[in-house]
Amino acid sequence: MSSFKTIYQEVVGNQYDFGTGTWAVDSDKIEMKLDQYGAYHPYLTEPNWNFTDEEVELFKQTCLSTSTKNxxxxxxxxxxxxxxxxxxxxxxxxxxxxxxxxxxxxxxxxxxxxxxxxxxxxxxxxxxxxxxxxxxxxxxxxxxxxxxxxxxxxxxxxxxxxxxxxxxxxxxxxxxxxxxxxxxxxxxxxxxxxxxxxxxxxxxxxxxxxxxxxxxxxxxxxTTKFAEFLAWQCGIKPGDLKTINFRKKQEDSPASKYAIELVGTIDGEERTIVKKMSELVGGNWGQGMFxxxxxxxxxxxxxxxxxxxxxxxxxxxxxxxxxxxxxxxxxxxxxxxxxxxxxxxxxxxxxxxxxxxxxxxxxxxxRHTQNELSYRLYCKDKSQDWRPQKRIVASKNISMIRRRIQDKRAEICLQTPTLYQKAVEQHSLKYFIKEITPLTNSYKNLYRMQRIENKLHRILSKK
Ligand SMILES: Cc1cc2nc3c(=O)[nH]c(=O)nc-3n(C[C@H](O)[C@H](O)[C@H](O)COP(=O)(O)OP(=O)(O)OC[C@H]3O[C@@H](n4cnc5c(N)ncnc54)[C@H](O)[C@@H]3O)c2cc1C
CATH class of the missing domain: 3.40.640 (Aspartate Aminotransferase; domain 2)
Structure with missing residues (x-):
């Protein structure tokens, strides 16, 4: 039987925790709080709580990453x-x-x-x-x-x-x-x-x-920092954003080219700003910033x-x-x-x-969530890390370029929180943009290479 400490480390410590709030429903000894990077996690209300085997089993069975049911x-x-x-x-x-x-x-x-x-x-x-x-x-x-x-x-x-x-x-x-x-x-x-x-x-x-x-x-x-970062690019500093509409429809554009609408304070004055997502860093969902x-x-x-x-x-x-x-x-x-x-x-x-x-x-x-999950699982197994059981089988059987794209996505995801935190500490949006740009540029280069590779495949398959 696992202890609470073990399952907490497996799920929360290894970032397999979706922050839903389920464990805080299971037990009053747990509460949900946002961490410094703007993500929810379960925390003990008292540091020394102990849990019975039944309680630990309940946590296990109500958590997507540990349940025996998929x-x-x-x-x-x-x-x-x-x-x-x-x-x-x-x-x-x-x-x-x-x-x-x-x-x-x-x-x-x-x-x-x-x-x-x-x-x-x-x-x-x-x-x-x-x-x-x-x-x-x-x-x-x-x-x-x-x-x-x-x-x-x-x-x-x-x-x-x-x-x-x-x-x-x-x-x-x-x-x-x-x-x-x-x-x-x-x-x-x-x-x-x-x-x-x-x-x-x-x-x-x-x-x-x-x-x-x-x-x-x-x-x-x-994370919460996604909204904060979009607002900062529009002149609303961290802490000064009041609300955001993430999906403002643009009459003259396709539905996929939406804008954001922000309300926040700039120089002591409340302002409403509308900005097209395509004009902002962070709008590319494939890159997975925040x-x-x-x-x-x-x-x-x-x-x-x-x-x-x-x-x-x-x-x-x-x-x-x-x-x-x-x-x-x-x-x-x-x-x-x-x-x-x-x-x-x-x-x-x-x-x-x-x-x-x-x-x-x-x-x-x-492609990302099912086909290429196989490669992310393979990487976890290769480094002998604990990971949740998934319906997808671990495998490195995707093209070399797709593997590199997956590696770059992981790097962007894992580096964003600390780079952004440093930028906030230094009151410097420029710092974040400067540090993240080499990663996003090399991500874009991989896509360029993929397009060339696809073109070559098409030419060769016609011969
Ligand atoms: C984080 C996130 C990622 C998404 N990714 C995709 C995607 O990749 N592909 C895709 O096709 N669609 C995605 N969607 C769904 C899509 O954006 C629309 O929400 C969906 O199409 C419903 O639109 P609607 O006009 O019918 O909803 P509306 O009538 O606008 O109603 C939206 C409902 O969803 C609720 N809601 C809003 N945000 C959340 C949230 N974070 N958690 C729970 N409930 C919420 C609202 O309270 C409201 O009841 C995503 C949504 C979210 C929140």
């Missing part, structure tokens, strides 16, 4: 019996695949993509399937911009629309779920939804009250244990529309019926989609 096990137990359900190894279970947006109301205008997440939550409330929605809203706390909160009506729901590329943890709201009877839906990233499923497996109250789990696709999680390292050790692209999964339709035929479109993977029959009824009533504009199109919308995500 996403496929959980998804099978939830969805295998749903009538007309299909299974695809990449997408997971599904009974409906759609791409489109909400026509009704202002959901699309207020949302990051097609407005589907807020619309589905609102439908579940309106049709009395739930009493409340747990999602992410602006925080009034001084140390954070956003936090998980509970909305019980349409206006609260709308306040929480929009993607937050910002860390959040759910220990306090899930404790509220345990204290306040009711039927809840929760919106979350893949690791959060999976750990809620694991929690629900251990706790019948959570299982009963969390009626719907609404999943987002997630390229990777960011990425939570655990994100590199999930293999769940499509939030496979969620009742419905929503993402952006990153496909040329949809991104030309600046207003945004969702991909929608439905697994729960109630949500399928709500969508089908709304299609009939012209409240939604959707295309019925297929596995290949949905897959293509996230093809780079699949």
């Amino acid at each position: 996403e496929s096990d959980i998804a099978k137990s939830l969805f295998d019996q749903v009538s007309n359900i299909k299974y695809n190894p990449q997408l997971g279970y599904y009974c409906g695949l759609y791409i489109g947006h909400v026509l009704e109301g202002n959901y699309r205008k207020n949302g990051s993509s097609g407005g589907f997440v807020t619309w589905i939550c609102s439908q579940l409330l309106r049709h009395d399937y739930i009493d409340a929605v747990i999602h992410v809203k602006k925080s009034e706390q001084p140390d954070k911009l956003f936090e998980y909160d509970i909305s019980r009506d349409e206006s609260g729901l709308n306040d929480g629309a929009k993607t937050k590329y910002y860390p959040v943890e759910y220990s306090e709201v899930i404790k509220t779920v345990k204290e306040v009877p009711g039927r809840y839906a929760v919106v979350g990233l893949p690791s959060y939804i999976m750990e809620l499923r694991l929690l629900a497996d251990q706790d019948p109250i959570i299982k009963d009250r969390l009626r719907f789990m609404i999943g987002l696709v997630c390229g990777h999680q960011k 990425k939570i390292r655990a994100s590199d050790f999930t293999d769940d692209v499509m939030n496979e244990t969620a009742d419905v999964t929503l993402g952006d339709a990153w496909l040329p035929e949809y991104t030309t529309d600046s207003k945004g479109n969702n991909i929608v993977i439905v697994r729960h029959p109630v949500i399928k019926k709500l969508i089908e009824d709304a299609i009939g009533n012209h409240l939604l504009q959707v295309d019925r989609s297929d596995e290949d199109t949905i897959f293509r919308s996230q093809s780079s995500h699949f």
Whole structure:
């Protein structure tokens, strides 16, 4: 039987901790706090707490990186019996695949993509399937911009629309779920939804009250410093940012070329600034600046244990529309019926989609998160480091150039926090840019080499 110290070191010490808040739900001896680099971790409330074998086993079974159940096990137990359900190894279970947006109301205008997440939550409330929605809203706390909160009506729901590329943890709201009877839906990233499923497996109250789990696709999680760094580039110094809209739609641009909108103080005056992401350092998601390292050790692209999964339709035929479109993977029959009824009533504009199109919308995500995870696992095994068990098998069987790209991504991810901290200490944004640029330049060079290699392959294959 592992001790608490061992599993803490394995998971938190080795950066396989997604910062969800699950252990703080398991035990009052644990609390969630942001570390100096802007990532959530579980901490002991008293340094000398001891844990029984049962408590340690509960931590183990409710943690994605140590549980004996993986996403496929959980998804099978939830969805295998749903009538007309299909299974695809990449997408997971599904009974409906759609791409489109909400026509009704202002959901699309207020949302990051097609407005589907807020619309589905609102439908579940309106049709009395739930009493409340747990999602992410602006925080009034001084140390954070956003936090998980509970909305019980349409206006609260709308306040929480929009993607937050910002860390959040759910220990306090899930404790509220345990204290306040009711039927809840929760919106979350893949690791959060999976750990809620694991929690629900251990706790019948959570299982009963969390009626719907609404999943987002997630390229990777960011630390709080991502928002701070974007703001600093716009003239808002660390500590002076009040709020940020990470996904401001630009009327004249494709949906993928969005801007950010910031509110903060510059020279004592409150200012609102809009800046295109493409004009800022850090906007390249492949590079993974300010990425939570655990994100590199999930293999769940499509939030496979969620009742419905929503993402952006990153496909040329949809991104030309600046207003945004969702991909929608439905697994729960109630949500399928709500969508089908709304299609009939012209409240939604959707295309019925297929596995290949949905897959293509996230093809780079699949390559990094599934195909090339094999290489990241291989590197861990080679250096004989502890690592979580994944559904992907460790292997170095990817091209040399892709291995180097993976190495560079790891370097950028691991070096960003300390370089950025030094920049803040020195009050010098320039310091960070100067130090990170050689890494991002060599990353770009690798992509140049890959393009040349691909071109050569095409020429040779024609001969
Ligand atoms: C960190 C992160 C990474 C993402 N990466 C990808 C990606 O790689 N590919 C892709 O296709 N889509 C990704 N998404 C999802 C995408 O940005 C949209 O959120 C999704 O398409 C839903 O859009 P919508 O218009 O339907 O949602 P909206 O109607 O705008 O509603 C969004 C809902 O999500 C909740 N929410 C916002 N941020 C968070 C958060 N951090 N954790 C939990 N709930 C939250 C809000 O409170 C709100 O209820 C990511 C989202 C996040 C938060």
